[in-house]
Amino acid sequence: MVVSHRVYGETTREIGFRLDNFLAALKSLAIPTAVFILLAIVLVTLFAQSGIALRTPRLRFTAIPLWALFQQYALQGFVNRRAQIWLGKGWKSILLVATVFAVVHLPNPLLTALTFVGGAVWAWSYQRESNLFALAISHTLASMTLAVIVPPSLINSLRVGFKFFG
Secondary structure (H helix, E strand, O other), X not given: OHHHHHHHOOOHHHHOOOOOOHHHHHHHHHHHHHHHHHHHHHHHHHHOOOOOOOOOXXXXXXXXXXXXXXXXXXXXXXXXXXXXXXXXXXXXXXXXXXXXXXXXOOOOHHHHHHHHHHHHHHHHHHHHOOOHHHHHHHHHXXXXXXXXXXXXXXXXXXXXXXXXXX
């Protein structure tokens, strides 16, 4: 990814490591992130047999903000930027980015569906205000919500790939 950025002459600011538009980006993500969190709470309350059983975050959860930032860098700073070169800004590139994000969360069905929606929202936001820090905050809040309130049996403890099976 770094080599590709150099080939295209992209600066860290262009990629989204910037603060000048942080508040604008955070503002564009506030409503979708809040809706996701509220919807998750309502759906778990309604459909999970055990209801909401808050789990204590584990020590490894402290790494979620950095992991979210890295994922958003790879997804938006690289994939979204290349998708825009190929397909232009707008729904085509947004759907491609969302699909890529969902595919890397296979074979976990619920997580794959949720990451498609999240990937679309984050791609849309990135195309409006390219700020990876704001995206990482939204991503962290969504991930923490899932990890803390959704029963592990529904999301297989957020496992993907080969870890999903064991």
